[in-house]
Amino acid sequence: MRRERGYLHGTPPQAIEDMGSKSNSKEIMLAAGVPCTPGYHGDEQTPEELYERAKEVGYPVLIKAVMGGGGKGMRLVEKESDFISALESCRRESINAFGDDKVLLERYLSNPRHIEVQIVGDNHGNVVHLRERDCSIQRRHQKVLEEAPAPCLSPELAKDMGEKAVLAAKAVGYRGAGTVEFLMEAGTDEFYFCEMNTRLQVEHPVTEMVTGVDLVEWQLRVAAGQELPITDQSQITTSGHAIEARIYAENPSRDFLPATGTLQHLRPPEGPGIRVETGVREGDDVSVFYDPMISKLITYGSDRDDALDKMISALKRYEVTGMPTNIPFVEKCAKHEEFRKGGVTTGFLDIYADDVKVEEGMKSSEESRAMAAVARVTRDREANRSSNAFTDSEGAWRGHGRAMTKLEMEGCDEPVEVWQNRDGTFDVDLGSGKTFENIKVAWDREDKGMEVVIGNKRMEITVVFEEEKEGDLGVSLWNRESGKTLDGENYYEKVVIKSEDVDGAGAGAGGGTVFSPMPGKITAVMKGEGEEVKQGEVVLVLEAMKMEHPIVAGVDGVVEGLGGTVGD
Numbered sequence: 014m015r016r017e018r019g020y021l022h023g024t025p026p027q028a029i030e031d032m033g034s035k036s037n038s039k040e041i042m043l044a045a046g047v048p049c050t051p052g053y054h055g056d057e058q059t060p061e062e063l064y065e066r067a068k069e070v071g072y073p074v075l076i077k078a079v080m081g082g083g084g085k086g087m088r089l090v091e092k093e094s095d096f097i098s099a100l101e102s103c104r105r106e107s108i109n110a111f112g113d114d115k116v117l118l119e120r121y122l123s124n125p126r127h128i129e130v131q132i133v134g135d136n137h138g139n140v141v142h143l144r145e146r147d148c149s150i151q152r153r154h155q156k157v158l159e160e161a162p163a164p165c166l167s168p169e170l171a172k173d174m175g176e177k178a179v180l181a182a183k184a185v186g187y188r189g190a191g192t193v194e195f196l197m198e199a200g201t202d203e204f205y206f207c208e209m210n211t212r213l214q215v216e217h218p219v220t221e222m223v224t225g226v227d228l229v230e231w232q233l234r235v236a237a238g239q240e241l242p243i244t245d246q247s248q249i250t251t252s253g254h255a256i257e258a259r260i261y262a263e264n265p266s267r268d269f270l271p272a273t274g275t276l277q278h279l280r281p282p283e284g285p286g287i288r289v290e291t292g293v294r295e296g297d298d299v300s301v302f303y304d305p306m307i308s309k310l311i312t313y314g315s316d317r318d319d320a321l322d323k324m325i326s327a328l329k330r331y332e333v334t335g336m337p338t339n340i341p342f343v344e345k346c347a348k349h350e351e352f353r354k355g356g357v358t359t360g361f362l363d364i365y366a367d368d369v370k371v372e373e374g375m376k377s378s379e380e381s382r383a384m385a386a387v388a389r390v391t392r393d394r395e396a397n398r399s400s401n402a403f404t405d406s407e408g409a410w411r412g413h414g415r416a417m418t419k420l421e422m423e424g425c426d427e428p429v430e431v432w433q434n435r436d437g438t439f440d441v442d443l444g445s446g447k448t449f450e451n452i453k454v455a456w457d458r459e460d461k462g463m464e465v466v467i468g469n470k471r472m473e474i475t476v477v478f479e480e481e482k483e484g485d486l487g488v489s490l491w492n493r494e495s496g497k498t499l500d501g502e503n504y505y506e507k508v509v510i511k512s513e514d515v516d517g518a519g520a521g522a523g524g525g526t527v528f529s530p531m532p533g534k535i536t537a538v539m540k541g542e543g544e545e546v547k548q549g550e551v552v553l554v555l556e557a558m559k560m561e562h563p564i565v566a567g568v569d570g571v572v573e574g575l576g577g578t579v580g581d
Contacts, residue, residue, distance in 0.1 A: 024211050028185040032209040035079045036117045042206045045184035047177050050196065050205040052119035060097060066118055067096055073121040076100055078107035078114070082210070084154025085110045089121060102554070105536050109556055122196050124358045127151065128163050128204070129194040130178035131220045133228070134187045135235045139244040142175040143224050144251050146216055148194075150346055150361050152269065157339075157362075158346060159216035160256040161223050164317055164355030170202050175246075181209060190217070190232050199358045215259065215309060218288060222255035222313040254317040256324045258343045260331065262305040265342035266373035270562070271305045274298070277335035278461065278477040278489070279307075282327040286313045286320070299336060301533060307338065317355065321347060326495060329504035334477045334489050345369040376424050377508045378500035383441040383449040384465055385488035385508035388476045390418050390431045390439070391454060421511035462493070472497070484512030533562065535581050540572050 032038045036054035043049050052075075053066040067074045067090070076099060078086025086107035088099040104114040127148045134140040147163035148156045163171070178193035192214045197204035217228050226249075231241065243249055262272040279295040291308035299305055312327055314320030328344040346369050351357055362369065377385075416433040427444030434440065439452040453466040463476045472492055479487040488508045492499050499506055537554040540546050551563040552572070 024189040024191070025186055028187050029211045031185050032191075032211050033080060035077055035081065035208055036115070038209060039117075039206065041184050042181055045180050047181050047184070047206045048204065050119045050122065050207070052117060054117045058115055060100060063100060063116065063118065064096055068093065070118050070120050073123070075119045075121045076103045077117050077119060078103060078111060079117055080111040080113045080115070081107055082208070084151070086116075087154050105554070106556070109536065122198055122205075124199045124360055125149075125196040126163075126199055126356070126358050127156075127194065127207075128166070128174065128197055129192050129214070130175055131190070131192055131214075131217065131228070132178050132182045132187070133190045133231050133235070133241060134182050135241045136188055136238055137240050139241050140179050140182045140187065141241060141243065141246050141249060142178050143220050143226060143228075143249055145171055145174055146219055148216065149357050149359050150352065151359050152362055156216065156259065157343060158256060158258055158352070159219055160254065160317070160320070161219040162251055162254070166356075167202075170204075173202075174204060177204075177206075179246075181206065185209075187211070189235050190228050192217075199356070215306075216257050218290065218309065218311045219255035219257045222288070222311060223251040223253055224249060225252070253313055253315050254320040255311060255313045256317075256320045256347075257309055257311045258324060258328065258347070259339075260307045260310055260333075260343070261339045262299045262307055262336045263339050264337040265339050265371040266337070269339070269342075271301070272336040272338075273300055273305075274336035276307070276333065277479060278332060279335075280332035280475070281308060281310070282330040284323075284327075284495070286323050287311070287327050288313070307333065318353075321353065330491065330493075330495070332475055332477070332489075332491050332505075334479050334487075341371045342369060345371070374423070377506045378503065379443055379447055380449070380467060380500045381490055381503075381506040382422060382424060382429070382443060382508050383452065384463075384467060384474070384490060384499075385476075385510065386420055386422065386429050386431045386441050387439045387452055387454055387465075388463060388478075388488055388490075389420060389486065389510055390433070391456070392478060423509040423511065472499070474499070481509060486510045486512070535577050535579050538575065538579055540566075542572050542574060544572050546570060546572055 031041055039049045039054050052070055072093060073089060073091045076088045076090060081087060086103055088103040090096050090099045100116065103116060107116070108114045128145050129148060130145045131143040132140060133143065144161060145163045145166070146159055146161040148159045150156070150158045174195060181193045182191065190213050192210040194207040194209065195204040196207050213228060213232070221228055234242065263269045264272055276293060276295055276297050276299065279293070281289040281291070288311040289308055293307055310327055310331065312320050312323035314323055325344060325347050328340055328347065331340055333340065346352060349365060349368055351361065351365065415435065418431045419428045420431065422429045425443055429444065430442040432440040439454070441449045441452060449467055455464045457463070461475050461477055463474055465472050465474060473494055475491040475493055477489040479489065481487045486509070488510060489505070490499060490508070491505045498504050533555040535553055536556045539551045539553060546552060546566045546569070548566055548569050550566050552566055553564050553575070555562045555564055
């Protein structure tokens with residue numbers, strides 16, 4: 014924002030324009046003495062010229078949209094034969110997201126850390142930095158976990174990075190809050206300018222937590238024409254450690270496909286050292302038209318281990334239903350021993366892919382199945398010691414003074430029998446000789462809570478029912494007590510109870526039909542009617558949530574028909 018009369022000013026438009034272009038920004042940085050990654054930033058943009066320039070830079074090479082950001086309009090090309098197709102895909106995504114298809118080429122650093130520096134400048138010539146953040150754990154160039162200060166970084170190197178970031182800001186006359194991003198080859202002290210974001214970053218809260226500075230307040234002070242509250246760099250210090258996780262509506266067991274739906278239940282974690290920033294509430298819809306981020310989860314501790322322990326605990330207690338989320342994936346990353354050590358690189362998710370993989374339909378524990386069965390039977394009426402054990406229950410029959418309900422449940426080879434005893438307790442027979450006796454429950458309907466005694470354990474749990482496909486019922490369970498699990502291992506489990514109307518016949522199309530996994534716009538058709546296609550080949554490209562998603566053939570065959578064309 015800018016106004017000539019009065020004190021309403023903001024980041025200079027020229028600075029935004031200069032830093033918004035990755036090619037222009039690198040030329041400016043080189044002139045200012047800020048190191049940049051070797052590459053090609055020229056105006057000649059024909060595919061032939063770029064192809065030759067890529068050979069000069071050397072493979073692997075990174076294609077970047079000049080106006081890009083957030084991982085969009087970026088492709089890694091491992092070999093020369095893939096360059097043209099990657100360039101075309103990069104340009105399509107760039108024109109859709111940014112309205113510009115100009116690109117630059119950079120040498121690909123094979124094992125870098127991604128470290129960025131928070132800077133703030135005012136209208137009086139003052140520019141300071143507020144230390145660095147490590148954002149190295151990334152998926153498709155989208156940050157997963159961010160932390161401040163960066164671990165395993167010497168004070169001398171951190172100081173050098175901060176000074177170079179201030180140089181970068183001064184080179185464009187920057188005012189307001191911004192971020193200067195660097196890539197650093199692991200095992201060395203060499204770092205290169207990546208880009209500058211002329212705004213507050215998603216991860217700015219971790220800087221606020223360790224410096225005690227309200228960055229939004231500083232932005233407003235700068236916009237009002239005031240000097241920065243602190244102009245002496247030596248007076249800006251840090252204390253403790255902070256980590257941020259981005260919580261997304263996406264399915265990690267299906268290659269992180271963006272998810273849509275209604276947030277049927279949403280209860281973020283609370284407690285000392287926990288901060289949650291969100292723009293959604295329970296009952297809101299997550300659609301294909303906006304970024305699928307649900308919230309930012311930030312934890313602060315006296316040191317890195319303390320902050321990380323709080324993050325893992327908070328992820329376990331984050332309650333969401335209505336759509337899949339990346340919470341199980343982020344938890345696996347946070348718990349990984351290499352992340353605990355600190356100093357991981359952007360290759361973390363490639364190196365440890367098997368360790369952090371989330372399997373679809375993870376098997377629930379026997380205890381959780383027993384609790385879900387009792388919850389299902391009692392969901393429409395109170396079930397505690399004062400309950401009348403002889404109250405009629407749909408699907409139940411009586412024998413020896415007890416009522417019994419049979420349920421079909423995923424993970425159980427035989428029907429599950431839930432017996433309602435005269436004293437208000439329940440016995441559950443899961444089949445194969447596994448039974449739980451004298452289960453006691455008491456509901457708090459308004460809070461979706463259930464107190465349960467099973468075996469020798471007493472738990473306070475959240476129970477959320479969710480309608481599934483084909484009439485199945487999903488029962489989500491969380492242990493509300495900090496540090497306590499449902500079954501000795503998991504804090505959250507989901508049990509699926511089959512619909513009594515399901516006859517076991519699977520619905521769906523045969524292997525020769527390809528369906529889009531989500532709503533979106535067709536940006537490219539790779540195979541037309543009558544063309545042969547091999548299993549795994551791309552049939553068309555779908556753009557959804559600003560990202561391209563290739564739709565591939567499941568079998569070999571011939572395309573008989575397409576349900577749409579480019580632009581649909």
